[in-house]
Amino acid sequence: xxxxxxxxxxxxxxxxxxxxxxxxxxxxxxxxxxxxxxxxxxxxxxxxxxxxxxxxxxxxxxxxxxxxxxxxxxxxxxxxxxxxxxxxxxxxxxxxxxxxxxxxxxxxxxxxxxxxxxxxxxxxxxxxxxxxxxxxxxxxxxxxxxxxxxxxxxxxxxxxxxxxxxxxxxxxxxxxxxxxxxxxxxxxxxxxxxxxxxxxxxxxxxxxxxxxxxxxxxxxxxxxxxxxxxxxxxxxxxxxxxxxxxxxxxxxxxxxxxxxxxxxxxxxxxxxxxxxxxxxxxxxxxxxxxxxxxxxxxxxxxxxxxxxxxxxxxxxxxxxxxxxxxxxxxxxxxxxxxxxxxxxxxxxxxxxxxxxxxxxxxxxxxxxxxxxxxxx
Amino acid sequence: xxxxxxxxxxxxxxxxxxxxxxxxxxxxxxxxxxxxxxxxxxxxxxxxxxxxxxxxxxxxxxxxxxxxxxxxxxxxxxxxxxxxxxxxxxxxxxxxxxxxxxxxxxxxxxxxxxxxxxxxxxxxxxxxxxxxxxxxxxxxxxxxxxxxxxxxxxxxxxxxxxxxxxxxxxxxxxxxxxxxxxxxxxxxxxxxxxxxxxxxxxxxxxxxxxxxxxxxxxxxxxxxxxxxxxxxxxxxxxxxxxxxxxxxxxxxxxxxxxxxxxxxxxxxxxxxxxxxxxxxxxxxxxxxxxxxxxxxxxxxxxxxxxxxxxxxxxxxxxxxxxxxxxxxxxxxxxxxxxxxxxxxxxxxxxxxxxxxxxxxxxxxxxxxxxxx
Amino acid sequence: xxxxxxxxxxxxxxxxxxxxxxxxxxxxxxxxxxxxxxxxxxxxxxxxxxxxxxxxxxxxxxxxxxxxxxxxxxxxxxxxxxxxxxxxxxxxxxxxxxxxxxxxxxxxxxxxxxxxxxxxxxxxxxxxxxxxxxxxxxxxxxxxxxxxxxxxxxxx
Numbered sequence: 001x002x003x004x005x006x007x008x009x010x011x012x013x014x015x016x017x018x019x020x021x022x023x024x025x026x027x028x029x030x031x032x033x034x035x036x037x038x039x040x041x042x043x044x045x046x047x048x049x050x051x052x053x054x055x056x057x058x059x060x061x062x063x064x065x066x067x068x069x070x071x072x073x074x075x076x077x078x079x080x081x082x083x084x085x086x087x088x089x090x091x092x093x094x095x096x097x098x099x100x101x102x103x104x105x106x107x108x109x110x111x112x113x114x115x116x117x118x119x120x121x122x123x124x125x126x127x128x129x130x131x132x133x134x135x136x137x138x139x140x141x142x143x144x145x146x147x148x149x150x151x152x153x154x155x156x157x158x159x160x161x162x163x164x165x166x167x168x169x170x171x172x173x174x175x176x177x178x179x180x181x182x183x184x185x186x187x188x189x190x191x192x193x194x195x196x197x198x199x200x201x202x203x204x205x206x207x208x209x210x211x212x213x214x215x216x217x218x219x220x221x222x223x224x225x226x227x228x229x230x231x232x233x234x235x236x237x238x239x240x241x242x243x244x245x246x247x248x249x250x251x252x253x254x255x256x257x258x259x260x261x262x263x264x265x266x267x268x269x270x271x272x273x274x275x276x277x278x279x280x281x282x283x284x285x286x287x288x289x290x291x292x293x294x295x296x297x298x299x300x301x302x303x304x305x306x307x308x309x310x311x312x313x314x315x316x317x318x319x320x321x322x323x324x325x326x327x328x329x330x331x332x333x334x335x336x337x338x339x340x341x342x343x344x345x346x347x348x349x350x351x352x353x354x355x356x357x358x359x360x361x362x363x364x365x366x367x368x369x370x371x372x373x374x375x376x
Numbered sequence: 377x378x379x380x381x382x383x384x385x386x387x388x389x390x391x392x393x394x395x396x397x398x399x400x401x402x403x404x405x406x407x408x409x410x411x412x413x414x415x416x417x418x419x420x421x422x423x424x425x426x427x428x429x430x431x432x433x434x435x436x437x438x439x440x441x442x443x444x445x446x447x448x449x450x451x452x453x454x455x456x457x458x459x460x461x462x463x464x465x466x467x468x469x470x471x472x473x474x475x476x477x478x479x480x481x482x483x484x485x486x487x488x489x490x491x492x493x494x495x496x497x498x499x500x501x502x503x504x505x506x507x508x509x510x511x512x513x514x515x516x517x518x519x520x521x522x523x524x525x526x527x528x529x530x531x532x533x534x535x536x537x538x539x540x541x542x543x544x545x546x547x548x549x550x551x552x553x554x555x556x557x558x559x560x561x562x563x564x565x566x567x568x569x570x571x572x573x574x575x576x577x578x579x580x581x582x583x584x585x586x587x588x589x590x591x592x593x594x595x596x597x598x599x600x601x602x603x604x605x606x607x608x609x610x611x612x613x614x615x616x617x618x619x620x621x622x623x624x625x626x627x628x629x630x631x632x633x634x635x636x637x638x639x640x641x642x643x644x645x646x647x648x649x650x651x652x653x654x655x656x657x658x659x660x661x662x663x664x665x666x667x668x669x670x671x672x673x674x675x676x677x678x679x680x681x682x683x684x685x686x687x688x689x690x691x692x693x694x695x696x697x698x699x700x701x702x703x704x705x706x707x708x709x710x711x712x713x714x715x716x717x718x719x720x721x722x723x724x725x726x727x728x729x730x731x732x733x734x735x736x737x738x739x740x741x742x743x744x745x746x747x748x
Numbered sequence: 749x750x751x752x753x754x755x756x757x758x759x760x761x762x763x764x765x766x767x768x769x770x771x772x773x774x775x776x777x778x779x780x781x782x783x784x785x786x787x788x789x790x791x792x793x794x795x796x797x798x799x800x801x802x803x804x805x806x807x808x809x810x811x812x813x814x815x816x817x818x819x820x821x822x823x824x825x826x827x828x829x830x831x832x833x834x835x836x837x838x839x840x841x842x843x844x845x846x847x848x849x850x851x852x853x854x855x856x857x858x859x860x861x862x863x864x865x866x867x868x869x870x871x872x873x874x875x876x877x878x879x880x881x882x883x884x885x886x887x888x889x890x891x892x893x894x895x896x897x898x899x900x901x902x903x904x
Binding site: 045047050054055090185217218219220231233238239291305306307308309310312319321323325334336338342343344345347376 | 802817852853879880
């Protein structure tokens with residue numbers, strides 16, 4: 001009986017949540033040191049998808065780099081395309097026609113909806129509820145159909161061009177988009193009834209990995225992750241670009257409704273609510289889209305003036321920043337992409353201390369990271 | 377029971393009187409076992425098909441529809457595929473235990489089919505410790521799961537195996553306590569006796585489910601705890617695909633994996649069958665005395681009713697799987713020990729008190745006696 | 749605050765460490781500071797009530813052909829202004845103090861600059877290669893980088 005008085009010696013387990021894993025949203029390797037089920041240290045190891053996009057950017061022209069931005073965050077491809085276009089236009093001072101800007105906003109918001117649908121679907125699938133994922137895919141199919149109409153592609157669109165968009169909207173596109181919105185809007189409360197407020201789901205997520213507002217800002221969290229921690233900051237509202245000043249929408253903020261502010265559940269709910277706001281934005285944009293040209297006059301051999309510019313756009317996963325240095329030639333001199341998922345992973349090691357292995361999956365899912373963006 | 381069957385067979389077919397009785401008994405046992413096993417395997421195969429179809433329905437898609445009419449032969453195609461797969465045993469794995477584990481799990485699951493009361497005269501072996509036997513033999517699954525997790529030489533498998541062992545052992549307690557009310561009412565552990573105790577002119581109200589409020593609660597407590605026993609979502613932590621990449625059977629492929637898979641469906645049937653027998657009146661047809669019918673009709677009728685009720689419960693399990701998310705391990709344990717165990721315990725106390733006070737009569741019986 | 753005003757305030761505090769203001773053709777404008785003073789300047793920019801640059805938007809390494817640079821893009825969520833800070837480094841043994849004590853967001857981006865340019869961040873709590881394998885030789889984003897022929901015996 002004396003053995004009970006002394007603590008039993010335990011050993012830490014080193015587990016590899018390897019690059020191939022159903023829940024790491026890509027080829028992310030997490031090196032877990034656990035004491036039984038409780039995580040002592042979780043170190044992310046990235047770089048499995050590094051394709052040297054920044055180096056490639058120094059060798060191709062500005063227009064040729066557009067398809068590469070597709071592959072940055074392939075679930076929000078239009079947003080990345082548009083971010084690159086806006087950066088170059090800011091550098092060269094190109095005036096984009098208003099119709100093109102409205103089209104860009106429409107496709108960006110549609111892509112935001114489809115990206116958040118995947119985030120929602122894969123997150124709930126990681127939590128064990130397999131059904132919402134297929135419902136999300138079903139809605140996303142309709143968005144893919146819209147995009148296929150507009151540019152022929154279902155995933156990596158390469159639709160936006162420097163100076164505008166590559167082609168005008170096809171026949172009846174705006175009506176079809178409106179039909180999609182009418183179909184989709186009642187689905188969001190349906191998903192909330194099905195899974196969001198399900199007791200088991202809430203129990204899995206509430207109070208897990210709560211990040212305070214100050215911490216979130218210091219660690220460089222952006223987008224839904226930052227707003228989930230209670231910080232009301234949205235680039236489309238605070239530093240507006242394109243035609244966002246003309247559109248009216250609310251900024252969704254985490255309120256700690258089922259736990260603490262900034263826990264996984266808050267980040268999840270912010271994304272659900274953002275889908276609703278995107279629907280609002282889309283309705284206004286569809287109503288306001290003017291007629292006109294869709295492409296500005298950009299010279300064939302495009303040589304922007306020398307200079308350095310930093311532009312950031314509100315992507316579904318956060319704030320995508322592009323720091324562009326031009327030396328006056330046809331190729332960019334230096335092209336740095338500030339990927340939101342990359343900076344979000346900064347906080348991963350800190351926030352996962354003391355959680356259980358099952359919670360690691362919840363944290364990764366709630367951050368909504370995507371590996372091509374992290375690795376570039 | 378087999379002995380008496382053998383004796384009656386000798387009477388029916390005088391030519392067999394030359395054969396010693398023990399050979400006949402043995403032969404009969406083998407035949408009956410084969411019949412039960414065939415039924416169990418056929419059920420397990422079709423259950424995988426039904427599961428996929430139900431999943432498809434809930435998820436707004438079609439499910440298998442290519443192999444055979446409406447995809448019915450899908451399970452045969454899957455079975456043949458698994459049989460023909462290469463048998464991979466990891467290099468550093470413990471070969472003997474690795475090979476043994478699936479068999480233990482399979483046995484633990486399918487050996488329980490022996491005492492399930494399929495119909496009036498249809499039970500492979502009417503042990504007088506029926507319920508106790510089922511509880512005991514299905515605990516063999518724990519041993520198999522732990523062996524699988526350990527011998528795979530894989531940390532994920534080990535984690536899954538330990539979680540599974542903890543889960544199954546913890547939920548044995550509420551399962552046992554939730555099923556005891558039925559035993560108390562029948563006064564016997566034998567499953568046929570429990571079913572017979574729910575007979576009577578009251579029809580559907582003769583079921584143990586409506587006997588008293590405590591048995592009503594018991595049914596739901598048993599179903600929930602048993603769902604955890606069979607490692608089904610929301611309690612499928614040990615094999616959580618999205619976390620542990622299949623948990624304790626991650627290193628298994630081919631026919632060995634098929635054993636785990638079939639054992640899971642077998643377990644579902646056993647659990648549902650127990651729930652039906654103990655709470656939902658077993659093979660009793662409402663307002664019809666099955667035992668009074670001629671033997672073969674009675675058997676068929678009661679078999680159909682029993683299978684209908686049991687498979688309905690199995691379908692419910694599948695429905696729950698595709699709807700609810702998964703509990704975390706500590707939440708699972710908390711639910712078992714902090715909620716289910718006290719609830720089932722007080723339930724048991726309640727039933728005992730009721731039976732003591734009202735001399736074993738249920739609410740429907742009391743209402744009926746008011747009308748004379 | 750206007751970049752000129754920020755420049756004046758920082759120059760008043762740090763004197764010679766602040767070299768110049770790059771404004772024309774640079775959006776946002778850059779304060780060029782000496783590498784050794786990067787940490788102090790960052791702390792001032794973060795904590796001073798008129799500045800309050802609480803968010804590090806982006807940290808990049810740059811290879812200007814004759815020298816390296818580390819570029820910081822800062823933003824203030826409370827006040828809403830942006831500024832850039834640039835520190836030029838010599839090509840051989842480039843190193844400067846790390847700012848991950850000031851903004852924890854800097855850590856991964858500093859590791860990336862170290863990985864791809866070879867810029868050493870002194871005092872960083874974790875400086876390892878991040879995108880490339882641990883045993884990779886060379887720093888790919890440098891302008892004079894030569895692609896290796898073989899890696900672990902595989903022809904690249």
